[in-house]
Amino acid sequence: MTVTCPDLSVEIAGLHLQNPVMSASGTFGYGVEYEPYLDLSQLGAIVTKAVTLEPREGNPQPRVRETPAGMLNAIGLQNPGAEVFIDDKLPALQRFGVPVIVNISGRSVEEFARLAEMLSIDGVDALEVNISCPNVQEEGMTFGVDCDMTGRLTEAVCAATDLPVIVKLSPNVTDITVIARAAEQAGADALSLINTLLGMSIDVERRLPHLGNVTGGLSGPAVRPVAVRMIYEVARAVDLPLIGMGGVMNAGDALELILAGATGVAVGTANFVEPAAMHQVIDGIAAYCRRHDVARIADLVGAVAADQA
Amino acid sequence: MPRATAILRHREEVVSGHYLLTLDCPEVAKAAQPGQFVHLRIGDGTDPLLRRPFSILLAQPETGEVQILVRTVGRGTGIIATHDEGVAYDLLGPLGNGWEAPAGGEDVVLVAGGIGVAPLIFFADGLRLMERQPYVRSIFGAANQEALVCWTEFAARCDEFTAVTEDGSAGETGLVTDVLAPELERDRPQHVYACGPDGMLAAVARICRDAGVPCYVSMEQWMGCGVGACLGCAVPASAGGYVRVCADGPVFDATEIDWERMKRR
Numbered sequence: 416m417t418v419t420c421p422d423l424s425v426e427i428a429g430l431h432l433q434n435p436v437m438s439a440s441g442t443f444g445y446g447v448e449y450e451p452y453l454d455l456s457q458l459g460a461i462v463t464k465a466v467t468l469e470p471r472e473g474n475p476q477p478r479v480r481e482t483p484a485g486m487l488n489a490i491g492l493q494n495p496g497a498e499v500f501i502d503d504k505l506p507a508l509q510r511f512g513v514p515v516i517v518n519i520s521g522r523s524v525e526e527f528a529r530l531a532e533m534l535s536i537d538g539v540d541a542l543e544v545n546i547s548c549p550n551v552q553e554e555g556m557t558f559g560v561d562c563d564m565t566g567r568l569t570e571a572v573c574a575a576t577d578l579p580v581i582v583k584l585s586p587n588v589t590d591i592t593v594i595a596r597a598a599e600q601a602g603a604d605a606l607s608l609i610n611t612l613l614g615m616s617i618d619v620e621r622r623l624p625h626l627g628n629v630t631g632g633l634s635g636p637a638v639r640p641v642a643v644r645m646i647y648e649v650a651r652a653v654d655l656p657l658i659g660m661g662g663v664m665n666a667g668d669a670l671e672l673i674l675a676g677a678t679g680v681a682v683g684t685a686n687f688v689e690p691a692a693m694h695q696v697i698d699g700i701a702a703y704c705r706r707h708d709v710a711r712i713a714d715l716v717g718a719v720a721a722d723q724a
Numbered sequence: 725m726p727r728a729t730a731i732l733r734h735r736e737e738v739v740s741g742h743y744l745l746t747l748d749c750p751e752v753a754k755a756a757q758p759g760q761f762v763h764l765r766i767g768d769g770t771d772p773l774l775r776r777p778f779s780i781l782l783a784q785p786e787t788g789e790v791q792i793l794v795r796t797v798g799r800g801t802g803i804i805a806t807h808d809e810g811v812a813y814d815l816l817g818p819l820g821n822g823w824e825a826p827a828g829g830e831d832v833v834l835v836a837g838g839i840g841v842a843p844l845i846f847f848a849d850g851l852r853l854m855e856r857q858p859y860v861r862s863i864f865g866a867a868n869q870e871a872l873v874c875w876t877e878f879a880a881r882c883d884e885f886t887a888v889t890e891d892g893s894a895g896e897t898g899l900v901t902d903v904l905a906p907e908l909e910r911d912r913p914q915h916v917y918a919c920g921p922d923g924m925l926a927a928v929a930r931i932c933r934d935a936g937v938p939c940y941v942s943m944e945q946w947m948g949c950g951v952g953a954c955l956g957c958a959v960p961a962s963a964g965g966y967v968r969v970c971a972d973g974p975v976f977d978a979t980e981i982d983w984e985r986m987k988r989r
């Protein structure tokens with residue numbers, strides 16, 4: 416049998432995606448910024464920049480810095496707040512006819528729950544819960560490094576919305592499978608991973624941190640092996656569909672995440688380098704399927720033969 | 725689509741570590757406005773990873789040529805310095821807003837600091853072609869004579885030209901602001917246009933504000949996407965919050981920028 420027209424569609428948390436490829440939160444604005452460079456209607460889904468309840472100013476400059484095969488960012492969740500997002504940004508996202516996943520971020524469980532309620536409206540197809548942010552009620556400890564906090568947060572968001580809830584895991588933990596299971600038990604419909612790895616770089620001439628925020632999140636090809644390993648581990652620990660991200664530049668990289676256990680793949684930093692990166696990834700996955708006689712991309716999810724290593 | 729391939733036609737080291745690149749890129753040559761920039765990919769690997777922004781120094785729609793001036797400061801610009809004629813660059817651009825040309829016939833002052841001269845050469849070139857040419861006075865400052873890169877190209881497009889160097893090796897001794905303040909008093913222009921390091925722009929903005937002269941600055945900031953999506957290139961706004969250099973700028977009315985918060989870095 417020769418596959419000429421592979422089925423690239425996947426199901427994630429009740430969402431039907433025409434292909435597994437979507438934007439990673441915070442790297443694709445609200446979609447429209449990239450309209451001159453690629454046809455957004457061909458994407459699997461669009462994931463928005465983080466939305467918070469109130470507007471956020473963001474961090475002082477400089478906010479980005481290149482590092483070997485990667486970059487550090489400390490944007491600080493700058494966004495106009497949920498109300499402005501709903502009125503000004505969300506309508507334009509409907510034009511492309513692909514699922515819209517809204518990334519939400521908050522300072523407390525209540526804030527997340529309130530946001531989830533506000534965003535449970537037409538035009539939003541799923542929520543991605545960014546748990547890599549500090550909980551002001553727990554002395555600023557990051558939600559996503561603690562099972563209890565992750566569980567409580569996930570429960571509260573699930574109770575506040577009928578939309579599919581995707582919990583986005585932080586890699587800055589000792590054992591990511593423990594957090595993944597906590598989110599699963601609390602009712603998450605899917606998990607996404609990985610968010611950025613905490614990092615720092617220093618201007619040695621001036622003896623100053625490069626970033627205005629001192630530390631920032633590392634992304635890009637440099638983090639890909641960490642992403643692959645964590646997806647592989649989490650896929651074995653939970654029964655939920657996973658959306659993988661971390662350093663995907665091309666189809667081969669995306670397939671690596673899929674073989675490790677990701678059903679969907681998000682592309683982040685690569686958009687900055689190549690605005691049409693997501694198209695290239697989609698085309699490349701189709702070509703791979705033809706070359707290897709794979710009828711359905713879904714058949715490759717978690718298909719790495721680790722036992723034969 | 726603001727995207728094109730540019731072929732390196734000519735590379736000239738104008739002074740040590742500064743390269744004037746002439747690129748064959750008809751799309752950008754046609755569309756470019758003074759103050760806009762191109763976001764250039766260097767190679768197709770992952771190191772360097774991100775694109776690098778460069779101001780357009782001149783664009784010739786008739787010949788399809790675009791020029792940029794590159795100062796080697798690090799990895800990406802260091803690689804550009806080794807490129808031979810014929811190299812193809814993938815670029816996004818022209819990006820950003822650029823300077824709005826004055827109505828015509830007025831008196832303007834252009835202030836350049838170092839490599840910041842590049843977009844002002846393009847701007848001055850446009851002013852010369854206006855039906856009612858403004859009277860253009862320019863001030864060009866740098867550390868020393870050598871760092872007054874492309875000064876002849878700049879001076880040739882202005883009615884009056886003053887060079888300033890910190891070490892006195894050419895022109896006046898001091899900073900551009902030492903010349904700008906008395907210049908504004910001597911004869912008040914309708915507009916000031918400036919490009920250079922942040923510290924210089926802050927000082928120029930203050931002098932212009934005190935003199936009541938509108939001032940338009942072109943700013944630099946480290947960039948991610950270059951198209952307004954990542955919010956990486958933010959600079960503090962006087963209205964609170966931040967504005968994006970790549971999409972809201974790089975040209976700003978100097979009163980839009982919060983220079984106090986800018987200074988912290």
Ligand SMILES: Cc1cc2nc3c(=O)[nH]c(=O)nc-3n(C[C@H](O)[C@H](O)[C@H](O)COP(=O)(O)OP(=O)(O)OC[C@H]3O[C@@H](n4cnc5c(N)ncnc54)[C@H](O)[C@@H]3O)c2cc1C
Pocket residue numbers: 480481761772774775776777778779780792793794795796797798799800801802839842843943944945946947969974
């Ligand atoms: C709108 C705009 C216009 C510019 N125009 C010019 C120009 O006409 N000529 C010129 O020589 N330079 C210009 N620059 C600065 C130029 O982009 C940087 O010098 C260059 O990116 C440095 O790259 P590198 O790899 O050699 O340095 P590295 O230090 O190795 O670069 C590491 C990272 O820092 C960034 N970076 C370093 N310095 C700067 C800087 N000053 N501004 C922005 N990002 C920086 C790089 O883009 C890269 O992501 C401009 C910058 C901006 C924002």
Ligand SMILES: Cc1cc2nc3c(=O)[nH]c(=O)nc-3n(C[C@H](O)[C@H](O)[C@H](O)COP(=O)(O)O)c2cc1C
Pocket residue numbers: 439440441442464465488490492518545583609610611633634635636638660661662663681682683684685948954956
């Ligand atoms: C500039 C920038 C901004 C980001 N903003 C967010 C955000 O708002 N919310 C979030 O959950 N993740 C955010 N991320 C993380 C990405 O969505 C992604 O998880 C990470 O960058 C790894 O993927 P990549 O290597 O393909 O970029 C951001 C990443 C970058 C580079």
Ligand code: FES
Pocket residue numbers: 946947948949950951952953954955956957958968969970971
């Ligand atoms: S560089 Fe991404 S918003 Fe300006």
